[in-house]
Amino acid sequence: MSTKSAVSNLIAQRKPDYALPGALYSDPDVYRQDLEQIWHKSWIFAGHTFELEKPGQYLSLQIGDYPVAVVRGGDKQIRAFHNACRHRGSKVCPQDSGKVAKLVCPYHKWTFELDGRLLFAGNMGDDFDKAEHGLKPVHCEIVESYIYVCVADVAPDFSSFRKALTPFVTPHGLDDCKVAFESSIIEKGNWKLVFENNRECYHCDATHPELMNSFLDNPSVGGAEDAEDLELQAHWDRYEASGLPSRLVMDDDGRFRMTRIPLSSGAVSYTMDGRPAVTGRLDKSGEADIGALLYFNYPSTWNHFLGDHALSFRVLPLGPGETMVTTKWIVRKEAQEGVDYDIDRLTKVWVATNNQDRILVEGAQVGVSSPAYEPGPLSLGSEIGVCQFDDWYCKTMLEHLDDDKIPLRPVG
Incomplete structure (x- = not known):
């Protein structure tokens, strides 16, 4: 049996709404195909x-x-x-x-x-x-x-992503920004574990006390449509009335999605007290509380935009059990450190959160690599985002392993 066939058979073993088989996180042949079929073919x-x-x-x-x-x-x-x-x-x-x-x-x-x-x-x-x-x-x-x-x-085509992302990010004025601080950490875990961990907040209350001062877990982050969530609809109506696109947008295969969610009561930024970390604003909406715009684009990035600053996260695989996560804290170009923002206050929440996530991912890598590991069922109330990511991964890999046919354009 060829390596591609073996990997396809392994992916096909996954039960619907269950975690992935352990070998998909640790097997060198799977990692080789992850690179060839996803990382070497994606934006x-x-x-x-x-x-x-x-x-x-x-x-x-x-x-x-x-x-x-x-x-x-x-x-x-x-x-x-x-x-x-x-x-x-x-x-x-x-x-x-x-x-x-x-x-x-x-x-x-x-x-x-x-x-x-x-x-x-x-x-x-x-x-x-x-x-x-x-x-x-x-x-x-x-x-x-x-x-x-x-x-x-x-x-592959880039235009659908450009069309979807542009109206969401334009109001935040990133062309007039700079990186105030950058951090790269190495997580001793497979890149899929890193993204799965990001796609759910089932673990947040027990693990991320700093983040939970301001972050409000919402099913829209995970992957639910939220068509009947009247409270969220009310937030979207208010945000959009101020000129900030907010309603959930995603592509057909789930590779990217954007939505704006409210923060916890009284919070307007990711800080220990929920108050702004940076004087001045990125947007010109006139709204004091614009929640948090979230967007991800598999396989390499997730992002958060707030009223006073933004964060971009980049994921890069280094090996079957090793991943680099780079975080950049973005502020207005004219903002001055020590005057308009303090680095510790700006970065404290996500420096702590990233390290806590690293520990979780590394513990999971050890567990899924055990011969005794058996995939368990996912919580469709709290882990719908993990299910959505795993669905995308399995579908994409099987399609590419089968015939390598995706919409293409030549380099120019």
Whole structure:
């Protein structure tokens, strides 16, 4: 039996509304197929345009097998490239972020323009054609400051996500923002456990005392339609009357969704007392309490937008049992640390929450890796989001393992 067939059979063993079989979280062959069928074929959140404000600024990330660099060019355009020199493969952008005049390979000093063209390659002879050895491009799309990349030769459609996300994020003015603080942690758990943990708050009351000062668990976060939730409908009506799209939007296969939810009574931000962490506002709605806009886009990101700041989260798999989670706290560009915000107050809730989630994920990884583990039923009242994520994962993997056919467009 081929590896693809074995993984397909393993996925097919999952009972409806039950957790995934343990091997899907730990088996190296499954992880290999996760990379090939999902991570190497999907749009992956890389970072924000305001992190690359000036020509020559770059950020880099590892998407499965592929090192990628995202660069602001001299023409102000943002492009993505495979972060491998066309000579002998050394990373041209070796740091997580930086600023350069040209892209110079540290190994043999091959020098590339910021748009990827090869400018200099020493000792290569008269018949060497620099035009044929520029950096290889990676698909790159931008929506409301969010930079997404796809390493596939051809990429899936991006337009439906752009259309859905734009009206939700536009009122928050992210183009005029900056990263006030960034944190990356390594969780010793499979990337699916990381996302499953994010998709439910069944664990929140007992685990996240800091977050629960302001966060109000709501079925809309998990995956329910909430058509009959009159209280939520009333909040949506108020938010939308102030110009903030709020009603649940999602795509047909559940890959992305956006909605705005209320915070707990009296809270307007993720702080220990629920009060703003930053003076001034991101939005111009005129509403003091706009709740929290939440959006996720599988497999790589979830996000929170509040009245005073926003948070973006990026998930990247590092191995079958290891995942990097990067969190960025976003504030107005003109906001000054020590004047308009205090870093500890701004970050305390989610620094604590991320660490608490790390402990949960790592404990789950040990358990699902046990030969004695048997998947249990999910709570359809509290874990509908986990069920929705697992449904998406299983459906996507089976489709891609079967014939690898998804809507595509060539790199340009």
